Amino acid sequence: MGIAGVGEFGLIDRVTARLSYGTSVLLGPGDDAAVVAAPDARVVASTDVLVEGRHFRRDWCGAQDVGHRAAAANLADIAAMGATPTALLVALCVPADLPTEWAEGLADGLGAEAALVGASVVGGDMSASATLTVAVTALGDLGGRPPVTRSGARPGDLVALAGRTGYAAAGLTVLSRGFRTPRLLVEAYRRPEVPYAAGPAAARAGATAMIDVSDGLLADVGHVARASGVAVDLRRDAFEVPRQMRDAGQALGVDPYHWILGGGDDHALVATFPAGTALPDGWRPVGRVTDGTGVTVDGAAPDGPTGWDHFRA
Template sequence: MIARATAHRTQPATTLLGPGDDAAVVSAPDGRTVVTTDVLVEGVHFRLDWSTAEQVGRKAVAQNLADVVAMGAVPTALLVGLACPGSTPVEVVDGLTTGLWDEAAKVGAGIVGGDVVRAEQVVVSVTALGDLQGREPVLRSGARPGDVVAVAGRLGWSAAGLAVLSRGFRAPAAVVSAHRVPEPPYALGLAGARAGASAMTDVSDGLLADLGQLAEASGVSADLDRVALTPAAKLVEVGSALGVDPWTWVLTGGEDHAFLATFGPRRTLPAGWTVIGTVGEGSGVTVDGVDWDPENGPTGWTAFGR
């Protein structure tokens, strides 16, 4: 299985020793390595009757690459752990492999090793490494009063796709595809870091939840501008069909992996970034000065929420 997953694959220059030995060797020119891990469990994070194996593989890599980029680092290498039943069809493993490699190729990263074990269900664990290239990491704790809040990427599309799939539908394709395979704007995330973002994270759990974590880490408050966050026409259309307020998806939907950052008021934002709010004194996150109504549901995804 390992030989099949690694055959005829090309490694980047940062991979000094790839799969085939007890461990890989990856260069770290900066002297520091950014590292992150995510785990996807069948039935919790994906369903193979909703997504192809290739889409699951791409999603597993994308959410890790987004975390590395949100730190201001360039992804270099990935380690993949795969657990699955012995009866798993070969085409599922091949699909996962293709998806993993295809998404890694988007940023020029290599898959340098991992592990394969037997389990009762499919579990994909990905560890991603990144190079800061001499820059300081962009932390969640760097926002300051007076900064602007900005976003690069889509918000609410994955959540809308999940809602569509949960109702037993497979269209519209635009939102369903957004849930099956997120499309983090990696280049824009790195551009934000290079432009001097004071704090940054990716939107994995929901805008309110992730901005709330950033604000708490920075010891500040944040206020979002509803006009700047007006739901896309497609989300309004899907919300109308399903009887769901699209604002719920925009403000609390996760897994789009857009990049969320704060910038000093005199910073020039790179193309592709949109100002959606401001940073102030105090704590918490508001929308046009108003707290999120608890009756609208939680502010985002929590791993052990009910």
């Protein structure tokens, strides 16, 4: 049955019936607004939007995959501030002929990804639209710590990475060329594996700056460099190329390091730490902060793509 057959409120009932709520949710869906506990007395907030044809294709990703991706993009931003995610709000704009099962699958994916960090989907909105669009707002709690911003990096700091980069970008290239393997890469595009706990751990360890790698490592490290008024030099040999990525690169004529350094959607976290800091579990050194401006790789300007820009792509 299409969504037009069940109507707006029927769809809302079907979606909310599939959700569960954590202890931070004081009042869930059903009223004009939800109520979420904020023990820190500060709320970290971030929003992102996924548009069909621009950010996902239904022939490449199932409904649950899109739910996981939409949630991950926002939850990673909260983690990158050193905070713990608590809640998601979802605005869904759908064509009237979209199957209700697709919307239910989306809700399942959103809820499952949120549950990985103890967060809950607490409300949102729905509208008819010719273009399928999922807009998500995430809320988080700092646990009494100051937020870790992009502007705190200082010359001499160590640059470290938690998570992986290049996998989702390689998967996107594979799909765009009409293939469905290697599975490792395609599944990385469909459902990112985000190191959520690494964000608060980095904050506790004294990280001076941090960012979610959503648009590409070079581009996002560049945001840190600009905000902090410093330069960053990354080490190419700090990044291992898995066999599946190496084989895909050879078959498709792509340098795998272009995916690793310039590809987004894995939602790894990159942070800077004072020299001599014992890195928390899951973090590995990938470069240094220096005097100057811009981002280099082994002391030279990058020779490939640096990241995604919606208005230049």
